[in-house]
Amino acid sequence: MKGSYLGEFQEIVLLAVLVLDDNAYGVAIQEELGRRIGRNISRGALHSALSRLEAKSFLESEMGGATAERGGRQKRFYFLTNLGKKALVDAEQLRRQFYNSLPGLSLDFSM
Amino acid sequence: MKNKKQIPAFFSRCFRWFCRKDLYEELQGDLEETFYNNVKTHGLSFARKKYRYEVFKLIRPSVVGRNNPGIYTLNRYGMFRHNLLITYRNFRRFKASFFINLIGLSTGIACALLIFLWVNDELSIDRFHKNGSQLYQVMEHSEEAGYITTSRSTAGPIGAALAEEMPEVVAAATALRMGNSNYTLSVNDRDMKASGLYVSADYFKLFSYELIQGQEDLVLSDKKSMVISEDLAMALFGTTKNVIGEVVEWEHEKQFSVSGVFRNIAANSSVRFDFALSFEGFSDEHEWVTNWYNSSPKTYVLLREGTDIDQFNSKIVDLIRDKTEGKASHRSPFITSYADAYLYNHYENGQQAGGRIEYVWLFSVVALFILLIACINFMNLSTARASRRMREIGVKKVMGANRGTLVLQYLGESTAMALLSLVVALVFVAVFLPQFNLITEKQLSLDFNVILILSLLGMVLFTGLMAGSYPALYLSGFSPNMVLKGKSGNFMGELWARKGLVIIQFTLSVILIVSVWVVYKQVEFVQTKNLGYEKDNIIFFRKEGLLWEKEKFKTFLLELKNIPGVIDASALAHNMTGHYFSTYAVNWAGKDPEDRTSFENITVDYGMMALLGIEMKAGRGFSEAFGADTTKIIFNEAAIEFMGLKDPIGKIVKLYGEEKEIIGIAKDFHFESFHEQVKPLFFRLTPRFTTNVMAKIEAGKEQETVNNLRQFYQTFNPGFPFDYKFLDSEYQALYAAEKRVAILSRYFAVLAVLISCLGLFGLAAFTAERRLKEIGIRKILGSSEIGIFYLLSGDFTKMVLVAILIALPLSYYLTGQWLENFAFHIDLEWWLFVSSGVLALLIAWLTVGIHTFKASRANPVDCLKDE
Numbered sequence: 001m002k003g004s005y006l007g008e009f010q011e012i013v014l015l016a017v018l019v020l021d022d023n024a025y026g027v028a029i030q031e032e033l034g035r036r037i038g039r040n041i042s043r044g045a046l047h048s049a050l051s052r053l054e055a056k057s058f059l060e061s062e063m064g065g066a067t068a069e070r071g072g073r074q075k076r077f078y079f080l081t082n083l084g085k086k087a088l089v090d091a092e093q094l095r096r097q098f099y100n101s102l103p104g105l106s107l108d109f110s111m
Numbered sequence: 112m113k114n115k116k117q118i119p120a121f122f123s124r125c126f127r128w129f130c131r132k133d134l135y136e137e138l139q140g141d142l143e144e145t146f147y148n149n150v151k152t153h154g155l156s157f158a159r160k161k162y163r164y165e166v167f168k169l170i171r172p173s174v175v176g177r178n179n180p181g182i183y184t185l186n187r188y189g190m191f192r193h194n195l196l197i198t199y200r201n202f203r204r205f206k207a208s209f210f211i212n213l214i215g216l217s218t219g220i221a222c223a224l225l226i227f228l229w230v231n232d233e234l235s236i237d238r239f240h241k242n243g244s245q246l247y248q249v250m251e252h253s254e255e256a257g258y259i260t261t262s263r264s265t266a267g268p269i270g271a272a273l274a275e276e277m278p279e280v281v282a283a284a285t286a287l288r289m290g291n292s293n294y295t296l297s298v299n300d301r302d303m304k305a306s307g308l309y310v311s312a313d314y315f316k317l318f319s320y321e322l323i324q325g326q327e328d329l330v331l332s333d334k335k336s337m338v339i340s341e342d343l344a345m346a347l348f349g350t351t352k353n354v355i356g357e358v359v360e361w362e363h364e365k366q367f368s369v370s371g372v373f374r375n376i377a378a379n380s381s382v383r384f385d386f387a388l389s390f391e392g393f394s395d396e397h398e399w400v401t402n403w404y405n406s407s408p409k410t411y412v413l414l415r416e417g418t419d420i421d422q423f424n425s426k427i428v429d430l431i432r433d434k435t436e437g438k439a440s441h442r443s444p445f446i447t448s449y450a451d452a453y454l455y456n457h458y459e460n461g462q463q464a465g466g467r468i469e470y471v472w473l474f475s476v477v478a479l480f481i482l483l484i485a486c487i488n489f490m491n492l493s494t495a496r497a498s499r500r501m502r503e504i505g506v507k508k509v510m511g512a513n514r515g516t517l518v519l520q521y522l523g524e525s526t527a528m529a530l531l532s533l534v535v536a537l538v539f540v541a542v543f544l545p546q547f548n549l550i551t552e553k554q555l556s557l558d559f560n561v562i563l564i565l566s567l568l569g570m571v572l573f574t575g576l577m578a579g580s581y582p583a584l585y586l587s588g589f590s591p592n593m594v595l596k597g598k599s600g601n602f603m604g605e606l607w608a609r610k611g612l613v614i615i616q617f618t619l620s621v622i623l624i625v626s627v628w629v630v631y632k633q634v635e636f637v638q639t640k641n642l643g644y645e646k647d648n649i650i651f652f653r654k655e656g657l658l659w660e661k662e663k664f665k666t667f668l669l670e671l672k673n674i675p676g677v678i679d680a681s682a683l684a685h686n687m688t689g690h691y692f693s694t695y696a697v698n699w700a701g702k703d704p705e706d707r708t709s710f711e712n713i714t715v716d717y718g719m720m721a722l723l724g725i726e727m728k729a730g731r732g733f734s735e736a737f738g739a740d741t742t743k744i745i746f747n748e749a750a751i752e753f754m755g756l757k758d759p760i761g762k763i764v765k766l767y768g769e770e771k772e773i774i775g776i777a778k779d780f781h782f783e784s785f786h787e788q789v790k791p792l793f794f795r796l797t798p799r800f801t802t803n804v805m806a807k808i809e810a811g812k813e814q815e816t817v818n819n820l821r822q823f824y825q826t827f828n829p830g831f832p833f834d835y836k837f838l839d840s841e842y843q844a845l846y847a848a849e850k851r852v853a854i855l856s857r858y859f860a861v862l863a864v865l866i867s868c869l870g871l872f873g874l875a876a877f878t879a880e881r882r883l884k885e886i887g888i889r890k891i892l893g894s895s896e897i898g899i900f901y902l903l904s905g906d907f908t909k910m911v912l913v914a915i916l917i918a919l920p921l922s923y924y925l926t927g928q929w930l931e932n933f934a935f936h937i938d939l940e941w942w943l944f945v946s947s948g949v950l951a952l953l954i955a956w957l958t959v960g961i962h963t964f965k966a967s968r969a970n971p972v973d974c975l976k977d978e
Binding site for chain 1: 138145147168170171174
């Protein structure tokens with residue numbers, strides 16, 4: 001299962017790509033992550049995560065949508081593959097299993 | 112876009128430099144977008160800071176890498192196959208150039224290879240001794256009349272003295288070869304001649320002549336022992352096993368017992384001998400060799416590692432003066448590396464001045480020249496044919512080939528050519544090696560060991576790169592735009608380069624022609640010049656056995672003269688082909704007491720000078736008619752001039768303290784090689800001191816007379832095999848090196864000229880072909896065949912003329928330098944240079960002429976009818 005293991009940051013990146021839907025490209029993902037996590041993610045770190053996810057076939061990408069503010073350069077848009085979606089579902093399920101088997105009080109912060 | 116300048120330029124450039132090409136578009140786009148967003152939201156300085164930070168954070172393995180595999184990767188294997196295929200197709204398509212290149216390059220490589228083998232062999236001589244780097248030869252500078260001569264002969268006791276007195280010396284060895292060193296050895300009434308050397312006890316410890324029987328430090332500890340070679344053991348005993356202790360009779364005079372057997376001496380040793388006797392034993396019987404005034408044996412020392420040679424030399428410089436209480440004041444010993452002594456064997460006025468190493472250099476340069484000429488052919492033909500391949504280059508460039516790939520392709524092509532040529536060259540070498548060995552008197556062979564294979568590969572690579580460099584850079588530089596439009600770039604530059612290369616080729620060729628001619632002339636001069644004595648049809652052999660008895664020898668000479676075919680016979684103590692024996696113990700009125708000039712001493716029997724045809728300038732020769740001529744002396748002109756004697760006949764000089772009357776002056780004759788001036792010399796008459804018998808025989812009856820002589824000799828002097836030499840062949844041997852150079856350089860020069868012409872031939876063919884239409888039009892417009900011929904050959908003529916102009920002064924200088932080596936040499940005459948130039952021009956015309964003639968004869972209809 002090592003090849004399809006989803007790290008925490010990678011899971012969040014996948015979710016961000018999913019949330020951004022048609023507009024999931026570098027800067028958008030970076031901003032989305034920044035807003036949600038509350039701190040800036042460097043483009044380099046994001047690049048690493050994206051390229052690893054692509055290598056695991058959780059993501060696919062395609063070039064397009066050049067704009068003037070990028071110096072006329074094309075963006076690379078990312079999409080989740082079915083494998084990527086399944087990986088998200090699996091991760092979610094795994095977590096849920098754990099939560100479900102917790103004894104009642106374990107998550108009571110009010111103690 | 113207008114704000115673009117505000118992006119940190121340096122970081123932007125850095126990023127562009129390190130970022131992978133396939134990622135750059137996306138990442139740089141994102142970075143810029145973020146930058147402009149930040150400018151809007153946080154201001155410029157924040158944005159710039161952020162940008163720098165982002166670039167910095169992008170330095171990670173997945174991003175960095177210019178050559179990371181990506182969409183721009185070449186399929187290396189595929190390209191290799193493709194290039195090979197293109198190479199093959201090009202060879203097939205341009206068959207003429209292919210064969211010209213193949214023949215040229217393979218001949219060039221074959222020459223270079225032969226020379227490489229020879230040079231390698233020369234460099235290996237005397238370098239096989241295990242003590243090699245610490246082994247030194249003792250030599251002597253000797254000052255005579257203001258000039259320092261240098262010789263390898265040393266005082267007999269110097270080896271032992273050095274070993275004893277100098278702490279730096281681990282061991283010393285002395286070796287002495289007496290004149291003609293072929294001695295008669297006998298076992299059980301079987302006699303044979305073998306070459307012998309007297310060596311001191313430590314000889315086999317110093318030198319690595321491997322003993323297969325006997326121990327290095329013990330073999331010669333007994334003065335009655337003898338060490339023999341494997342071959343000699345086989346010849347004497349029929350076996351090399353258990354021969355220790357066997358007794359061998361030497362000259363039917365003494366008995367020696369075999370104490371060791373050494374492996375046959377390898378071809379790369381400059382010292383050769385069949386057996387060794389004890390030098391200590393020799394010294395016991397010959398007192399002269401133990402005194403410091405004489406110099407005859409060779410001495411070698413083994414020094415401790417780390418000894419400073421200059422310091423050591425300054426320690427021993429006065430050794431002979433000290434030992435002789437200052438009497439032999441002119442002799443200064445010094446040491447020099449034994450391994451280098453063979454190559455650096457020439458001294459001029461006490462300074463090392465080259466020697467054999469010069470020929471090593473000479474031939475290395477010739478090899479390089481020939482290879483260069485062959486490479487130039489390749490360059491010229493490839494660039495000339497370039498127009499045919501321009502479209503290939505254009506298309507490749509359009510498809511995305513960069514310059515490096517194309518350069519590689521062409522270098523690959525030339526290296527493939529060189530590799531093919533190597534194969535052909537190896538065949539050439541294998542075929543011509545026996546002939547080459549005959550000329551060089553070597554035993555070279557093609558053993559494929561690691562060094563040879565590496566050298567061969569090196570040679571291929573060198574040739575490939577040299578031949579391919581210019582075409583590769585030139586062809587790959589075409590602009591695809593121009594090429595595909597059908598325009599052919601910088602034609603003028605290319606033309607100039609090609610002309611320049613042809614000029615280089617012909618310059619080298621002309622230099623070679625002149626040099627070969629001069630060498631040939633000089634060698635011919637040396638061999639045909641009147642020496643002042645007659646060397647032809649004279650046979651000589653050593654006195655041995657009964658001949659040493661005074662009365663017997665007289666009878667012997669008398670009977671010898673009566674043998675049919677023998678014209679005259681006498682004896683002397685000299686070999687007439689080089690310095691043999693000399694002394695400075697000549698005193699005359701007015702001699703500077705400090706002067707140590709040696710006079711060559713030729714001890715003769717009656718009739719010897721007449722036999723050699725030495726002419727008298729004044730006075731008379733020795734004759735029995737006058738009686739008591741043993742108290743007389745004859746000088747040569749050089750000696751009289753040196754002594755400054757006026758009216759010398761009848762004057763008295765002292766020789767070895769004895770008074771001698773001058774009875775004659777002999778005309779100067781060359782008793783040494785032409786490298787040397789004629790030195791002062793005297794004849795004295797002392798029949799019992801003569802060592803060699805000379806007999807003049809009738810021309811044309813040599814074989815018969817030699818047979819008669821042998822028969823007579825064997826009955827007169829039983830037990831001694833008749834071992835003779837011809838004076839003229841001994842004389843020729845003096846110039847073996849020059850003769851070798853003469854023959855070899857002739858071959859190499861012819862090859863160099865041939866290869867140059869091959870290139871010219873190819874170029875002429877190409878030019879004629881390219882200008883076919885022009886010729887057609889010219890002919891239609893009324894140009895004559897002569898005109899066309901002139902048009903086509905004019906260019907080549909100019910090139911060759913320029914080459915001749917460059918080559919003549921150069922070759923004048925070079926050949927002049929070489930001739931300086933000879934004290935007697937030919938003059939460099941102008942016609943020799945002019946003829947060489949004309950010869951080169953004629954050869955070039957002939958080469959070009961074939962194509963030019965064909966082209967000028969062509970029917971214009973044929974060349975113009977199809978487009």
